[in-house]
Amino acid sequence: MSVGLNIVICIKQVPETTEVEFDKETGRLKREGVAAVINPFDEYAIETGLRLREKHGGRVKVISMGPPAAEQALRDAIAMGCDEGILVSDRVFGGADTWATSLTLAKSIQLSGAHDIIICGLKTTDGDTGQTGPEMAEHLGEPCISYVSQIIDVKDRKITLKRSLDDGVETLEAPLPLIITVSKDVGQPRLATLRGRLAAKKAVINTITNKEMGMNPKELGLDGSYTRVTKIFTPEPHAGGEVIEGTPDQLADAIYAKLKETKII
Amino acid sequence: MSKPVNVGDACTGCGVCVSACPFGAITIVGDKAQIGDACRVCGACEPVCPVKAITMKKVEGPQSFSDWRGVLVYAEQREGKVHPVAYELLGRGRELAETLGEPVYAIVIGSGLAKAAEELVKRGADKVLTYDHSSLATYRDDPYSQILTEAVKELKPSIFLIGATSIGRALGPRVAAKLRTGLTADCTSLDIDPEIKVLLQTRPAYGGNIMATIYTQNSRPQMATVRYKVMTEAKIDPAHKGEIVKKSVDPSKLQDRVKILAFEAAKEQVSIVDADIVVSGGKGLGEPKGFDLIQRLATALGGAVGASRPTVDEGWIEYRHQVGLSGRTVRPKLYLACGISGAVQHQAGMKTSDVIIAINKDREAPICRISTLAAVGDLYEVVPRLIEKIKEQKGSGVP
16 A cells, blocks of 8 residues: 555543542542543653554544543644644543543544554553443444553554453454554553644644534433443552561561461462 | 434435435435444434434433343463463353353354363353354454454353453453443452342552442443453362353454564563462662573572562563562462562552562561561572572472
8 A cells, every 4th residue: 555554542630649649529530630641651752653654654543532632732742743633522531431432533533534553552541441442443433452562563454463461472463454552562662752742733623513423412421421430439459567676687587577467378 | 222323214215414414324224224233323314314313322221131141251271271361250250140041151262162161161161162263363352352252242141250350351341331331440349249140340440549439330241351360260170060151253254453563472481470370579689680580580489570660670680570550460379578668659569469479678668567477687698598498498399
C-alpha cells in the first residue's frame, strides 16, 4: 500500500497524581485543581503509532473523549508528532462507564474517517480497567489484541506482532483493521520536539459532540452506562509496624524472626 | 423483551437505513429491513426511513431479571489444568449463591477437560459446562469469547465471575460487550446487597487510593473480573455432587481472525503477579548487578523478583518485573522491598500485600511507614546475611 496507514490512537487525560479527592455528595471525582496529563500508558500507544508511520507512512490521528480541557492532551500528543487531534466532548457523554465510553469512541472513530489500526494504552492510571479497547473492538466488529509488546511488520493488509501474557509471549498475525492495546515493552515514548510544539500550538482540534453523532442521549454517558458507582471510600492504609536499627546481623535476625512469626518460612 | 428498534409492516426494503446505520447492523432480508445483533440503538435509522417504518422502543423503568439465576464462574485453564483463581471464585461464588438461594455453575473451555470438570464439581460447582475441542486447547480471543457469550445467553446466570488474569481481563470485556452488560474490572471484594439482592462489586481505582463499590443496573448478568489471591479458595469436597454437561462446539464459533504463529513460554517459573513472595529492588541497589543479589534472596525464599519504576526506566531489569501504578499490581503474602523508597506510585502496586518488609538506609523513606517491619541499614550487608540464615534453616532440615 503506497498511501500508508491510517492510524488512530485513543488517549485519555488523567490526573497527574492518583491522590485525588471525591465529592461525597455526587460520588464524582473532583478533577479541578489537579494537574492533568496524558495517561502514561497512552504515551506508549502514541509511540507505537509514530513508529508505524515512520516505517509505513500514513497519518496518526489522536482522539480523546473528555471535558473540553482534554484538548491539551491532544495538543501534547501532536507535540510528540501526531498529525491531528479530535476531541470527543459533550455534556451527555459525562459519567460514562467502559461500555458507554467504548461505544462513544467507536462511533466517533467511524465518523472521523477510515482507519487501519486503532492503538490504545494497556489501561489508564485512574480507572485502571483496561476494558475500553476490547469493548470498542466489539462495537466496531474488529479483532482486538491486548498486551502487545512488539509490532513486527505490517504487510498485505496484515499485521504481525507479539503479545505478552502471564505465561509467555505469543507471535500473532491479524488482518487490518484491528485494535491493539500496547504495553510498555513497545519502547520508550519520545519527548515533544520544538517543531512539534509549534505544530501543536497552531493545530486546529476538531470537536465531535452528540450533534455530529446523533445518538440517543439515553445510550450515552451516565444514562447509557450499565454500571453505577454506589459508594466510594478510602481503603485502610497498610498498618505501619516497627522501624528498627542495628548491626547488619541484628537486622537480618529481626527480619528472619518476622518471616518465622508470620509463617512465611 | 422485544427489540429496542422495530421495523414495521410499512417497510418497503428500500435500503436507505442500511447505509445510514453506522454499525452495519441492518440487512435487507426478503423485502424487509432486519436489525441485527450489531445494533447499538443509536437511532440513526429512525429519521432516515422514508415511510416511517422504523420505531425506537424506549427502554425505561425497572426491569425484571427473575429469569437470570445462579452464579457462573469462568474456569480458566492451561493444558487442562484449572487456574487456581477459579477455585477462589467458586469459594466466594458459593457464599454469594447461598445468600441468594441459587446454584453455582462453572464453565471451562479447552481440550481434554474431563479431569478439570471433575475437580470443579469437587470444588463446589453444581453444574459444569465443558466446551472440549482440540482447536480450543489454548486461549484464543475470538472463539473463546464467542463460545462464552453463547453459553451465558443460554444459561442466564445472574452473576458471572472471571479471574482478573491477563487472559481474563482480555476476555471479560469482549464477552461483556457482546452480551451488552456491565463489567467491573479487577474486583477485590464481592457482596450481595441485603435489600435489593444485587451484586456489590468493590474495586480499587486511582492506584488503590480509593475504593469504589459498583453495581450493574438494567442488564444481566452482573459481570466482574476478580483479582487473584483475594478470595479464599473453595476446599475440595469429594462428596459434593454436581452435573457435568459436555456441550457440543458449534464449528462456526471456532473461527479466529487472529492466527497464532508462535508461542514462547516465559523463563520465570512464577510471574510476580502469581508469586506468594515478591522480593523487589530499587534505585538503592546502585547498579544493575544488584538484581543478582535480589534474585538470590528471591530464590532462597522461593519467590519472584520485582522492581521499582526507576530501575526499569534505567534498563536494569525488564518491564515485566515492574511493580506499581505503571507496572503490575501484586498482592503476595510477603513483599520484601530492598532499596526502594516507596513513592505513592510504587505503593499503589504493592500496599495490599499481607506482610511488607523494607530494607532501606533512610528511616524517613515512605516505604518504612507502611511496612510491617522496616530495617534501617545497608541492603548489601543485610541481604547476604539473611540469605545465609534462610539457607542454614533449610540445610538443618528443621521444618
